Amino acid sequence: MGEPAPDAIEAVFRRESGRLISVLTRLLGPQNLQLAEDVVQEAFIAAMRDWAAHGIPDNPPAWLMTTARRRAIDAIRRERTRRTFAADLAKFLDSEWTLAMTVEEAFGEPGIQDDQLRMIFMCCHRILSPENRITLILKTLCGLTVPAIARALLTTEATVNKRLYRTRSALRGVQFEIPAGEELPAARDTVHTALYLLFNEGHLSTADKPILRELCRDAMALTRLLADHPEIATSDTMALLALMCFNAARLESRLDDEGRLIPLDRQDRSRWDRALMEHGYRCLVRSSRMDAVAASRYHLEAAIAARHCSAATFDTTDWVSICHLYDRLLEVAPSPLVELNRAVAVSYRDSPEAAIPLVEAVARAGALPNSYTVAAVLANLHTRAGSIDRARPFLQEALARAATPHERALIAAQIDHAATNHH
Numbered sequence: 001m002g003e004p005a006p007d008a009i010e011a012v013f014r015r016e017s018g019r020l021i022s023v024l025t026r027l028l029g030p031q032n033l034q035l036a037e038d039v040v041q042e043a044f045i046a047a048m049r050d051w052a053a054h055g056i057p058d059n060p061p062a063w064l065m066t067t068a069r070r071r072a073i074d075a076i077r078r079e080r081t082r083r084t085f086a087a088d089l090a091k092f093l094d095s096e097w098t099l100a101m102t103v104e105e106a107f108g109e110p111g112i113q114d115d116q117l118r119m120i121f122m123c124c125h126r127i128l129s130p131e132n133r134i135t136l137i138l139k140t141l142c143g144l145t146v147p148a149i150a151r152a153l154l155t156t157e158a159t160v161n162k163r164l165y166r167t168r169s170a171l172r173g174v175q176f177e178i179p180a181g182e183e184l185p186a187a188r189d190t191v192h193t194a195l196y197l198l199f200n201e202g203h204l205s206t207a208d209k210p211i212l213r214e215l216c217r218d219a220m221a222l223t224r225l226l227a228d229h230p231e232i233a234t235s236d237t238m239a240l241l242a243l244m245c246f247n248a249a250r251l252e253s254r255l256d257d258e259g260r261l262i263p264l265d266r267q268d269r270s271r272w273d274r275a276l277m278e279h280g281y282r283c284l285v286r287s288s289r290m291d292a293v294a295a296s297r298y299h300l301e302a303a304i305a306a307r308h309c310s311a312a313t314f315d316t317t318d319w320v321s322i323c324h325l326y327d328r329l330l331e332v333a334p335s336p337l338v339e340l341n342r343a344v345a346v347s348y349r350d351s352p353e354a355a356i357p358l359v360e361a362v363a364r365a366g367a368l369p370n371s372y373t374v375a376a377v378l379a380n381l382h383t384r385a386g387s388i389d390r391a392r393p394f395l396q397e398a399l400a401r402a403a404t405p406h407e408r409a410l411i412a413a414q415i416d417h418a419a420t421n422h423h
Contacts, residue, residue, distance in 0.1 A: 138198070141218070141222060250273075339362050
């Protein structure tokens with residue numbers, strides 16, 4: 001039997017990591033998160049040895065669950081005189097008569113989903129900073145290694161390790177539970193924001209690769225967990241899932257054969273995932289049938305994405321409707337990037353000349369001092385307006401500010417395309 005492919009094993013580990021750590025954190029308590037991660041790591045090492053010798057089993061998740069359960073029992077026996085475990089389970093874990101049964105019950109399938117939801121809310125606890133929430137989600141729920149997290153967040157491994165250390169320390173007094181009553185809405189909003197940022201990091205990465213599909217998949221899987229829970233899901237949850245579906249549906253058309261980003265106006269729309277788009281529409285419909293005080297940023301961004309998905313070609317895009325939605329988005333969630341995106345929509349609804357003053361106003365406000373996007377948009381607009389000489393300095397500025405090779409390649413491609421179309 002041939003040795004199993006490392007990529008196949010890594011994919012199994014990543015898929016199961018969040019489930020295993022969630023169950024173990026439920027058993028051991030948030031104060032022992034590092035111990036939970038160590039137990040999972042031991043199970044993965046055992047799997048690598050066994051699967052290298054005997055091949056990947058027919059049911060890898062079940063194999064890992066069984067191994068992690070045994071390792072958890074060993075760890076509890078080894079550590080129970082030195083540690084306190086989950087308060088409501090401690091007396092059962094301290095007794096040999098009830099230890100194995102309690103651990104086995106915790107690893108039963110019905111409770112795993114609830115444990116994952118508890119884990120999501122713990123990772124997004126209000127005492128954690130936004131960057132620490134994302135780092136913890138990537139490590140515990142998405143199963144990324146420290147080097148992979150550092151690449152995804154464009155930081156150093158040392159910084160990631162410091163964040164994880166501070167975060168584990170901060171969680172020592174936190175309850176492993178889904179917030180209830182008055183605490184739930186604010187906690188849920190924090191979770192929505194973290195998953196939105198996680199998806200965006202995958203959709204247009206700051207790392208060397210322009211798209212990190214696995215982050216998009218993980219963000220969607222975690223959002224589905226929220227959406228499937230009747231006491232947690234809200235209209236915002238469904239709108240966020242719809243937005244992810246619409247954007248994920250276009251992933252396969254966003255890269256060329258060399259791995260370079262393809263602008264929206266040149267994507268092969270026959271490659272868009274129709275099933276995902278339909279699911280996005282269903283989520284929007286469900287969202288509209290749930291209680292909502294007003295349209296949130298997720299509703300409006302999902303509606304914009306839906307307009308793009310429903311256009312058979314770039315030229316038939318409903319820019320009038322998209323501009324209207326951006327007007328509302330500026331009221332609900334104003335930001336320089338929303339202003340910039342609205343200006344681009346105006347350039348297609350009216351003309352590039354009409355949009356240039358709008359972008360110049362964003363530039364004067366200085367809210368995006370280190371970003372290449374303002375200069376890139378101005379270069380594009382001036383090129384489409386026929387002012388190649390005016391476009392050139394903005395193009396040079398955008399290329400100089402771009403942080404990654406794929407950003408520079410995309411800027412150059414957009415300007416070339418605009419210049420070709422103009423001539």
